[in-house]
Amino acid sequence: MFTIIFDKKIKTPLYDQLYQFLKTEISTGRLAPGEKLPSKRKLAAHLKISQNTIETAYGQLQAEGYITALPKKGFFVEEISDLLPLQPTKTKHTPQNPKSSEAADLVKTNQSYLYDFRTNVVNTDDFPFDTWSRVLRTVLAEDRNQLLKPLPFQGYFLLREEIARYLYAYRGIETSAEQIIIGAGSEYLLSLLIQLFGRNHTFAIENPGYEKIRQIFQNHHLAIDYITTTQESLDMTSLINSTADILHITPSHHFPLGCVMPIQLRFKVLTWANEKENRYIIEDDYDSEFRFAGKPIPALASLDQQEKVIYLNTFTKSLAPSLRISYMVLPKHLMTAFSQRFSGYASTVPSFEQSALAMFMTKGHFERHINKMKRLYKIQRDTVIQAIKNHPLEDHIHIIGEDTGLHLLLQVNIGLTESQLVKTALQKGIYLTGLSSYYHQGIAPISKNTLVLGYSGLTPEAIRQGMKLLLDTWQEAAANLNKEP
């Protein structure tokens, strides 16, 4: 049993102190791989703190991959050592078009629905419109001349400073305004990266993954490799077998699988990038703000010692989709080439929005908004989970990836296929997506009867009603199935 002296004078909560302590113990090897951690009950008694505190710290360590939980056995320290460099072999996948399923066709012809559980919906009802309007009016009144002048190509300096501050505080990334580029959406920024890297690279994306990302690379007529991704996160063998040198990933919250990339894998992926000069990782941190259990998981970019990670994020999810403000953080050594090529381009986001967002952040409104939305989204997520727990189908539904972000997976084991699950829902006006439609190529077994459910666009009351209708519908469909001869 280890002992930690809590510092009660500092603001850092106890669970965080415990988490930091254990992380250091594991990273330095003082807690050896395979070692069993004390049970929550025992450690609580030993340290004279509540079991909840320990549960939170363990949960965070587990989410980040420092420890692993074995059912009925307890928590064990994971292997976090330096990893041997591995030589990639030559296998190349060719791009492939997405499958257009029957369900997708049905969606196209049936545009009206009662409950929209898709993932690209952002709750804007709780957007602080009055505050935002006030900020806009202030900017309009105060920055009159500023607003009409062209901005630096990287974007408004004060906004970039605010973003740098935010990234340090919330994502553990040490950077400065000089390395940040603001742009009108992630598509635009990715297109700049594609122009920067040129045509002699192969780009790799996660499979399954975000269709739009594939679309962007395909629209640029680039070679794409697909890297197998499972509930256990990115498959290193698949990456090593690929000839790709630029890897696009969503480590904080895989889209759509919902998994968090464990710490060992993060180091492995960084090692992969470090092996060759031209290798880079594009870390898409699209909804990392909304982590419900424990504290946010530090970005991959925060672990990057060799300037290999390009960090990409957006205010589209955290504020509103109509505010097209995204940003990326380029490693220092790429900034020279970037400036040479793109300093002639104009900043794509109006000064007005950039000034307003800078003021919104400076005054703490952004942080307050994120915290508020986290609470609200957590209520929405809990409502989904509760609705399932209260339903007779409870034991047949496995919830996956519910700790982060604005969607989760439902694996529904009631004898219906994914397509049947989507279609029966749609017939009642409930719109949700089958996991298989996120596969760029091939389909993993998990997807057979798994749905991706986004809850961010619905009120808790709508979620309650929608989930009830959804589950009743599935129950009925399953019953009918069994009745058939």
Next chain:
Amino acid sequence: MFTIIFDKKIKTPLYDQLYQFLKTEISTGRLAPGEKLPSKRKLAAHLKISQNTIETAYGQLQAEGYITALPKKGFFVEEISDLLPLQPTKTKHTPQNPKSSEAADLVKTNQSYLYDFRTNVVNTDDFPFDTWSRVLRTVLAEDRNQLLKPLPFQGYFLLREEIARYLYAYRGIETSAEQIIIGAGSEYLLSLLIQLFGRNHTFAIENPGYEKIRQIFQNHHLAIDYITTTQESLDMTSLINSTADILHITPSHHFPLGCVMPIQLRFKVLTWANEKENRYIIEDDYDSEFRFAGKPIPALASLDQQEKVIYLNTFTKSLAPSLRISYMVLPKHLMTAFSQRFSGYASTVPSFEQSALAMFMTKGHFERHINKMKRLYKIQRDTVIQAIKNHPLEDHIHIIGEDTGLHLLLQVNIGLTESQLVKTALQKGIYLTGLSSYYHQGIAPISKNTLVLGYSGLTPEAIRQGMKLLLDTWQEAAANLNKEP
């Protein structure tokens, strides 16, 4: 002598009726190529209208290339017949980097200047900030929910409708909201076009031309051909000798030469495009709003019968550089492919700006602003010309391309080279650009001692002072030159 019956009940001014009448007569061949038009004096007496009216109509016809003026001989009808298709031969130019002249180096080290006569400056002092703010506040108050929802990928429908209306009224283009795509700047829209056309095209741009356009194509790692352009506009032989199939041009006001593409050449270029299925023209109409003599020259897109012209324009020049709102009009048959590829992309301009601009246009503010700026820019241009006329160097300076847009050319024949002209000016804090720096490859003789002078960012008083200082400086430098042994 021909006779035209003026309709005095309709609002169309007499000069316009005369212009329309003559245009039809020439287009249909009733006025034959080479035929001499009556002198202004004689026609005025014949039609019982003022000579000014005739001068305006003739000036417009001349600017559009329907007639030509021979000194001391009068006005003659040009050849506007169907042109024989010509087969392009195989010659390919390779992209080349811009020359970095000594003068450019001097600029980099000497950032402070008294008078900025560069071309990329927009006068924002006269931007109707109060009206714009009022519109923004109205939008903010009225469209609350609208503002937070994602927009169609093409942009806000009402704004696209306003643009379609504007294009019909001012540029003669018949189109609809369905064919218009709004984007955060011309760079972004061009990048979409590049993605749409793919990698199997050669793109051609005008030489000399806008450096940023070359940069965009080069950043996309595309093959570029340079098409020779002179004071007489695009050189068809150069185009025919090129293997390019997508041609980017500025027919309404060549940048930087200032010339307007004559009507015969417009038909020739369209014929070139019509010859092959994969050929297209990107018409960049960047500052066509500001034509000072006669009425605006119809866009090339308005003459396009075979869906070969993609029309591109921006509000950056006409409103303010910080409002990143550009748009393009795609031929109908390209819209299907475009939607398939890009409907997953989000609109890059915030709803807020799009709604505000739509309202700004609907209420007539945009039209009023353009008219006001046209008057102001004309005063600025006249101040430049007057300053030259009042100076002893008058006879040594040839002004070119002063009828349209926000810049003109000065060919200065006082024994100094272009580089000397730029440098001596810079030493007195006057910033203007030599024509040679706009050449992507090779330099035409005209550029030897020619400067590009943008006057849009300076008040008339500053122009008066700046031009006086500039001309005095050159005069002195020329005198010193002659004194040298």
